[in-house]
Amino acid sequence: MEATTPIQHIHHDQQGIAWIDDTNVKVIEVALETLAHGLSPEEIHFQHPHLSLAQIHAALAHYHDHRAAFDALMARQLQEVDTLAAAQRERSPVRRRLQARSDRDKG
Numbered sequence: 001m002e003a004t005t006p007i008q009h010i011h012h013d014q015q016g017i018a019w020i021d022d023t024n025v026k027v028i029e030v031a032l033e034t035l036a037h038g039l040s041p042e043e044i045h046f047q048h049p050h051l052s053l054a055q056i057h058a059a060l061a062h063y064h065d066h067r068a069a070f071d072a073l074m075a076r077q078l079q080e081v082d083t084l085a086a087a088q089r090e091r092s093p094v095r096r097r098l099q100a101r102s103d104r105d106k107g
Helices: 028-038 041-047 053-065 067-091 093-106
Strands: 008-013 018-020
Touching: 008 053, 018 041, 018 053, 018 093, 028 041, 028 067, 041 053, 053 067, 067 093
Parallel strands: none
Antiparallel strands: 008 018
16 A cells, blocks of 8 residues: 555634645634534535635535634633623614713703
């Protein structure tokens, strides 16, 4: 049997972000598709036909190999989104007008 060289489908950029080779898709995006929507590799491929099944499996394997780091990153990103959303709600012109009206009606 002839020895084969494994094909790598994942690379890291200068910031350490894991990407699927020859695409503009991050490994974390594929992992989130599985976690958030329960999509199988085949379903991800159907939704994103530009990704091969080998690339999808490689991304999921990379996620599972580094799960703690990815999960921590996802938690940080979710917290950032929640913080930004809360700040946006507070700055909403509609919210300010409604609050002013409520304050005026109370006083």
